[in-house]
Amino acid sequence: MPINAFINYISLEKKYSLHTVTAYKNDLISFQEFCVSEFESDDIVNANYSQIRSWIVVLVNSDISNRSINRKISSLKSFYKFLQKTKQLDLNPLTKHKALKVAKRVQVPFSEKEIESVLNLNMENTDFESVRDKLIVELLYSTGMRRSELVNLRLNDIDRSNGVVKVLGKRNKERYIPLLKSVLDSLAIYHEFRGVIESDQSYLFVTKHGKKIYDTLVYRIINNYFSTVSLKVKKSPHVIRHSFATHLLNEGADLNAVKELLGHSSLASTQVYTHSSLGKLKEVYNLAHPRSDKN
Numbered sequence: 001m002p003i004n005a006f007i008n009y010i011s012l013e014k015k016y017s018l019h020t021v022t023a024y025k026n027d028l029i030s031f032q033e034f035c036v037s038e039f040e041s042d043d044i045v046n047a048n049y050s051q052i053r054s055w056i057v058v059l060v061n062s063d064i065s066n067r068s069i070n071r072k073i074s075s076l077k078s079f080y081k082f083l084q085k086t087k088q089l090d091l092n093p094l095t096k097h098k099a100l101k102v103a104k105r106v107q108v109p110f111s112e113k114e115i116e117s118v119l120n121l122n123m124e125n126t127d128f129e130s131v132r133d134k135l136i137v138e139l140l141y142s143t144g145m146r147r148s149e150l151v152n153l154r155l156n157d158i159d160r161s162n163g164v165v166k167v168l169g170k171r172n173k174e175r176y177i178p179l180l181k182s183v184l185d186s187l188a189i190y191h192e193f194r195g196v197i198e199s200d201q202s203y204l205f206v207t208k209h210g211k212k213i214y215d216t217l218v219y220r221i222i223n224n225y226f227s228t229v230s231l232k233v234k235k236s237p238h239v240i241r242h243s244f245a246t247h248l249l250n251e252g253a254d255l256n257a258v259k260e261l262l263g264h265s266s267l268a269s270t271q272v273y274t275h276s277s278l279g280k281l282k283e284v285y286n287l288a289h290p291r292s293d294k295n
Helices: 002-013 018-039 049-061 066-085 112-119 128-143 147-151 181-194 215-227 237-250 255-262 267-288
Strands: 164-168 174-178
Touching: 002 018, 002 066, 018 049, 018 066, 049 066, 112 128, 112 215, 112 237, 128 147, 128 164, 128 181, 128 215, 128 237, 147 215, 147 237, 174 255, 215 237, 237 255, 237 267, 255 267
Parallel strands: none
Antiparallel strands: 164 174
């Protein structure tokens, strides 16, 4: 079945995450169910753009956001590209499709003061969970790694002698990120507490019951800590990653270096963080340009 073959392709060959693979599969099945309902056919391989357009209209009328609809259509487009690649289809019905317009979401990073306020909170280093949670905050901000990357860190990914951490990013791409001395110190303290926890896990971060930590727990930790110092609506691990990139760029870090630290495959992904640094850019420009009014 073409859908199963496509799912195997993106999971085994392309190494997409389980979350992404599940989303693609659900999108394809959803379109197939629509075709059965509206056109009495489950053959989405030979669906035409008119049928796809009818599905889009139904999605729009269902109050689904344009961003979500674009994602669903992107799944279909990838499916048809796969069919072309495997010689099962000559023409992609979505070749000339234009994505629906979406409002740009400007994500506001935490300020350096907010980050410092959280790191300076009276986090009692007297029990396992408080030591672990403080290290999670420090590690996310000092490395800019993704939440999923942090959750999947293993004990042997930390190279304390060289002061680096090995991170397994998207599509199994490895990268090494330097660790600050303060983070290495916090890691040493955490290892002492972790050693008391009964666990057969090789993962760095575990619960007090010795199980591997999970995404929602990390989100809850970040949200709880930053709720005490920030009034921003969104307080998540990704906002810390955003803050990491923005603060580095504000201090003059090279865009390519930030790209490597973040594990992006292209500069285009990193450039979304530069809008927050325009103020700093203007300041440097006004100080450096020969014709600026420096006074």
